[in-house]
Amino acid sequence: MVLSLFPSPTKHLRPMHVETILHMKEGLGDTSYAQNSSLQRNSIETLKNIIINSALDVYISLSPEQFTFADLGCSSGPNTVTVAGEIIKKIGGICHKYSIPAPDFSVMLNDLPTNDFNTVFVNSPEFIQSLKDFAEIDEWGHPSVFVAGVPGSFYGRLFPRRSVHFVSSCSSLHWLSKVPPGLFDEIGRPINKGKMYISHTSPPEVAKAYYKQFQGDFSKFLKARSVEVVSGGRMVLAMLGRRTQDHSDPSTTLLWELLAQSFDLLVSHEIIEQEKLNSYNVPFYAPNIIEIEEEARKEGSFAIDYIDIFETKLNASGDARKDGKVLAMAIRAIQESMLSHHFGGDIIDALFNNYTELLIRSMEREEIRSVQIGVVLRKL
Template identity: 45%
Template sequence: MDVKEVFHMNGGLGENSYAQNSSLQKKASDMVKHITLESLEETYVSMKPKSIGIADLGCSCGQNTLSTIRELVEVVDETTRKFLNIPPPEYRIYLNDLPTNDFNAIFKILPDFYTELNNERHRRGHKFDSSVFIAGYPGTFYGRLFPNKCLHFIYSSFSLHWLSRVPPGLYDKQGKSINNGSLYISKSSPLEVSKAYFEQFQEDFSLFLRSRSKELIVGGRMVLILLGRRDRSHGDVTQEKVDQYDTHFYAPSKNELEEEVKKETSFEIDRFEMFEIERNSKACMSHGTVVARAVRAIQESMISHHFGEEILDNLFETYGRMIDEEMVVEDIRPVSFIIVLRKL
């Protein structure tokens, strides 16, 4: 299965859309928003460009996308007004995701976004006007996307744990999975499975870093938020009776990420922090249901392509129930990382 041709978040605004089921990602990005905004502010103050290039890699669709962009624009606006007393820069915003992404859903809400942004600017007493140019930029970020040295700041939230493909090392010469019916890495998986996932991560992340090092100007920064794991072990993953479906997901450890950055040599790590997302006890639906809907909004395109749409409702209803049952036994808190890299 070609990931680039099949994989995408559920578009639109329906019950199973990513736009309606991405509250967990929003909560996580908000937890470390101060780091993101501080990094952009430091980047801008050190350069003071008249035209600033900002890219959101793996932007998906929905309000999360534009709320992040609005916050990035506002922090630079406020920096110019409060501390520098100069006109804000021209903003070049590039929204990137795979070509299968629902870019139309973003474009449809752009007029409201511009109106709200300008109203907020006037409310804050800005004396200067500046242009905000937003464009869709389809393509995989595992490779070049932009011209040389055109970007000052790159942001990517909950995208880099998705690999460019299912690791080819998971299959024997006959094309049969060697992963013992598991969707990912489990204690019953052969050692070759962990090795295949790790090697695919190394290939992808090193290519990502090399590509971005050419597109960022010296002193530019990247803020990367992604799922990870506490150490080099993977622990237990729920077993499924599936022989030919494997996911293109990898949660790296802190050491694995640091080693790839060190090998690439173009970036210095400004900050590297781990954080956990706590469940919302006041939510109107169970935590398992929230997680199951979020996973469905992300994985539905792949699962329905492989198994058919008829299994989806029962599959994710069962999945949500299993999570709730497990949460009674143990408080499950996925680990996330935020990494700030500065171009040398």
């Protein structure tokens, strides 16, 4: 795994190694990811039937004695084992219906090493207990469900060869392995000043750099999984994306633009320096369907059985103030680790106070939707 580095054009810039910095807000506090992951849960719910049916197809076609399921980018909180539990219950129900032994279930929960695995495994006994009615009971009175944490980047190998039957990854693959290196000129000056992602004001080189990084990362992801997933296995991937060819499509960039405006307010009040803001870029990319299909075709190990776009309305309740606060807290839980690393933790409260108000105003004016791409890949 190649660690990511920002180039260092100024003494103010701290290198950010994505693999050791990026993680959802840990713990169970008010600003934690565990308490602010309802948007991700809604995304999982949108694709739940596709995920469960794909896993069931694998089990029916292969009938393995041990069924290994990997959740890549599991994070922590209540969403972590939801999909795994639904899959186990569904397969257990089929086995019970036809009076055949249920397989051993191996649930592999993966995320970066900085993930809050402690919170994940505090809830593990409760999760296994809830499955007793659906899984085989061993001689000690326990269901044959085995849960393990697998720390590491999914842009590299994680599991033994041909050991995984089903892979699910929701709300993770839009995060890149590193900030694209092409965002600074030959002498280290930032070319995307005042913006942290692709904007309609960004020079063309910015979109090209982000797209090139996505191509390399997604290819690495597919290559690693091609070794690990058994023939006939499936992957269901869901990531933030865009409908159009335009990299600055507002459905993808609006939330980043509002965050940049929140930073501008801090600069205007001399809380942070403009130079510091100019040097900050996020390791994020929202692809479109064509870009995903092209990388899958080039890698060649998987056939695309299904791909489509889903939209989630972020003005969920119709109350702009309530919805703006929920969305701001969700984004804080996701990005606080990176922002604190680059700018320091002292600015976080002020930044997200600004961001909340900008989100509320935006939601009062218009409906905001999140665009997500879901794809089912079958190992050839």
